[in-house]
Every structure is written in structure tokens, then in C-alpha cells.
Amino acid sequence: MVHIIVIGAKRITKHTMENQNTLENCTPMPKKSVLEVNLKNHIIQHDLAMCIGVTTQTLGKQLKDLGIITIKHGRSALIHCQDARKILEARGFDFFQQIIAIQMLKGGSGKTSSGFNLAIRAHQYGFRVLVIDLDMQGNMTSTFGIEGSKQAALVSYIRGEKSFSDLIIPIEPGLDLLPSNYENSTIDIEVFSKRIDYSTLLKKPINEIKKNYDLILMDCNPSLSTLNVAAALASNIVLVPINPDTYSMEGLIKTTSEIARISDGRADAPALKLFYTLFDKRESTSREFLVEYASTFREQLQESAIHRSADVKTGTSTNKSVFEVPRAFVAQNDFDALTREILGLTKKFGDHHD
Ligand SMILES: Nc1ncnc2c1ncn2[C@@H]1O[C@H](COP(=O)(O)OP(=O)(O)OP(=O)(O)O)[C@@H](O)[C@H]1O
Numbered sequence: 028m029v030h031i032i033v034i035g036a037k038r039i040t041k042h043t044m045e046n047q048n049t050l051e052n053c054t055p056m057p058k059k060s061v062l063e064v065n066l067k068n069h070i071i072q073h074d075l076a077m078c079i080g081v082t083t084q085t086l087g088k089q090l091k092d093l094g095i096i097t098i099k100h101g102r103s104a105l106i107h108c109q110d111a112r113k114i115l116e117a118r119g120f121d122f123f124q125q126i127i128a129i130q131m132l133k134g135g136s137g138k139t140s141s142g143f144n145l146a147i148r149a150h151q152y153g154f155r156v157l158v159i160d161l162d163m164q165g166n167m168t169s170t171f172g173i174e175g176s177k178q179a180a181l182v183s184y185i186r187g188e189k190s191f192s193d194l195i196i197p198i199e200p201g202l203d204l205l206p207s208n209y210e211n212s213t214i215d216i217e218v219f220s221k222r223i224d225y226s227t228l229l230k231k232p233i234n235e236i237k238k239n240y241d242l243i244l245m246d247c248n249p250s251l252s253t254l255n256v257a258a259a260l261a262s263n264i265v266l267v268p269i270n271p272d273t274y275s276m277e278g279l280i281k282t283t284s285e286i287a288r289i290s291d292g293r294a295d296a297p298a299l300k301l302f303y304t305l306f307d308k309r310e311s312t313s314r315e316f317l318v319e320y321a322s323t324f325r326e327q328l329q330e331s332a333i334h335r336s337a338d339v340k341t342g343t344s345t346n347k348s349v350f351e352v353p354r355a356f357v358a359q360n361d362f363d364a365l366t367r368e369i370l371g372l373t374k375k376f377g378d379h380h381d
């Protein structure tokens with residue numbers, strides 16, 4: 028129990044102290060001449076080297092041996108996501124499939140912002156990613172720069188008007204989105220009136236398309252809707268963002284008891300993982316809640332926590348991940364660590380930092 032608290036606190040302290048000197052190496056510094064580089068599908072060589080636990084020079088040698096060309100970007104070298112994948116595979120990483128539903132009953136807890144950054148980071152590491160927006164607000168959809176109202180929504184699949192795969196929009200190679208809009212607000216009624224089996228509502232169509240992806244990430248709405256139950260039952264992991272406040276603790280208790288209820292007796296029940304976000308080390312309540320969560324949810328709480336950072340909002344409001352926001356040092360470190368932890372990169376290569 029103490030172990031988790033100490034590790035969690037250590038990571039947070041470490042991130043805070045590291046900020047000043049580490050990310051000069053791993054943050055793209057936009058220059059006029061290189062603004063055209065798509066930062067969504069490139070990873071900084073230094074970051075990939077850190078992930079696999081080698082020096083930038085050692086990785087540079089491997090890139091050369093494999094004939095991989097990097098792009099100069101400010102003081103950094105960028106590697107295309109497909110080349111990052113080649114490196115990870117060459118080092119024995121298995122891109123095993125993960126289907127994740129991000130859920131939390133409490134609204135505004137960071138589901139969409141965190142899911143977006145997680146998806147982009149996974150894409151940069153070379154994962155083939157599908158993001159499914161299951162929130163009728165369509166926040167994830169608009170964060171990708173897609174106007175949800177102009178797209179067919181999931182409800183048209185439920186009505187039998189469209190196939191599931193017809194709804195998927197390619198954002199760019201290796202990154203797809205199934206968008207959402209307000210039309211999806213009738214899904215629960217449709218499911219009920221048509222007596223559709225919600226346990227296979229998403230599981231069945233996802234099973235049909237999942238071979239195309241390493242990561243399927245569902246951004247859920249803040250409710251205990253039938254759609255969210257369907258998402259949980261279609262996933263391997265239910266990922267819950269938790270915040271340093273009482274409402275979050277209440278939302279977490281309701282969310283986890285709902286997951287436990289629907290998982291009851293199911294061999295394929297999703298694993299529950301929690302991560303701490305909107306952490307502010309200056310607030311004593313933030314620190315106190317972290318200790319409380321860490322002791323209560325010892326097994327489920329991820330070691331990586333996300334600090335409160337204006338760069339998260341700066342990014343999402345301009346359709347960018349924090350990895351595309353210049354000098355977003357804290358947020359980049361946080362989301363990189365969380366992505367590596369959740370997707371098994373830390374387990375494979377260890378937890379390396381500058
Ligand atoms: N780490 C962070 N630092 C600062 N602001 C954040 C962070 N994460 C999220 N936010 C902000 O918090 C607000 C809510 O975030 P977000 O929309 O991701 O939550 P949500 O759980 O998806 O909300 P909803 O329940 O309505 O779907 C947004 O304004 C977002 O920019």
C-alpha cells in the first residue's frame with residue numbers, strides 16, 4: 028500500500044522537477060521551415076530512445092542499420108510512426124490488442140482530453156488506433172477537427188441503416204475515428220424499444236473490425252447508460268480518470284460498482300484501471316486525495332498521473348495533442364508515461380526517464 032503511494036508521489040515529484048531540463052530534447056520547437064511536419068504521426072527520436080531504454084545515439088545507429096530516415100525538427104530528430112513501430116517490433120515488443128473504454132460518471136473529469144492525448148501518443152509509437160466517440164456531445168469528434176453533425180452517427184448502425192465500418196472516418200494512416208453527434212442521444216431508447224441485446228451491441232461489430240487495430244479507445248459519456256454498459260462489455264479495460272475532489276470519489280464508487288455489477292460472472296469481464304488527473308501539487312487536497320485513492324484502489328491505480336496543465340486545453344481547443352504544443356513539458360511527460368504504462372511499453376522496456 029505504502030509502496031504505491033510512494034511511487035505515485037515520486038513520479039509526480041520527478042515530473043515536476045524534470046521539466047526545466049529534459050524536454051528541450053523531446054519537444055518539437057516549431058520553426059517556420061518545418062511547420063509542415065505532421066507532429067501527430069511522428070515521435071521524437073530522444074523520446075523513443077527513452078522508451079526502449081537506450082541512448083539517442085544507440086537508437087540512431089539502429090535507425091541507420093534499418094535504413095530509417097529521420098526528419099530534422101528544430102533541435103530534435105523526428106521518426107515517422109510506422110518506423111517507430113518497426114523499431115519497437117525489432118526490439119521484441121508485441122503490439123497486442125487493447126480495447127479500452129474510458130468511463131467516469133462524473134462529468135468533466137478528463138475522459139475526452141486524456142483519451143485524445145493517449146490515442147495520439149499511441150499512434151506516434153506506431154499503434155494502429157481507432158477512437159470511438161460514444162458521447163452524444165461529440166467532444167472527441169470535434170477535437171479531431173471533425174464536424175459531427177455532418178457525419179453519420181452510431182445510431183444509424185443501430186437502426187440498421189449503416190454498417191459499423193461505414194461509420195469509421197480515416198483521420199490519417201493508422202488513425203481512425205468513429206464520430207458522434209446529438210443524434211446518438213436516442214440510442215438507449217432505440218436499444219430498449221427494439222429489445223437489442225446490449226451485451227453484444229458494441230462487442231459484435233468491434234469483433235468484426237478489431238483485426239485492423241492495436242488500440243480501440245472508446246470515449247464514453249458521463250452516465251450509466253446502456254451504451255456505456257455495452258462499451259464496458261466490449262472492452263478489455265475500463266479506464267477511469269479520477270480527480271482530486273469529493274464528487275470524483277462519489278462518481279468513482281458508482282462507476283466501479285456498476286462495472287462490478289455488469290462483470291459479475293463473466294469470464295471476459297473488463298479489467299478496471301484508474302488514473303489520477305487534474306493533479307495540482309500546490310493543493311493539499313490534491314495530495315490528500317492521491318494518498319486516499321492510492322490506498323483504496325491499490326491494484327487499479329496507474330502509477331502515472333496527469334497534472335493540471337493549461338497546455339491540455341490549449342491543445343484540444345486547436346485539435347492538437349500536447350505533443351504538438353510547443354514547450355508543453357509537463358503534459359507531454361505525463362501523457363507519455365501514462366500511454367507507456369497502459370499499453371505495456373513500460374512493462375516491456377522498463378520505466379526510463381532523463
Ligand atoms: N490535465 C488537465 N489539465 C487542465 N485541464 C484539463 C486537463 N484535463 C482536462 N482538462 C479540462 O477539463 C475540462 C473537462 O475535460 P474533458 O472534456 O476531457 O472531460 P470529460 O470527462 O470528457 O467531460 P464529459 O464528462 O463532459 O465528457 C476541459 O475544459 C478540459 O480542457
Ligand SMILES: [Mg+2]
Pocket residue numbers: 138139140162166167246247
Ligand atoms: Mg468527454
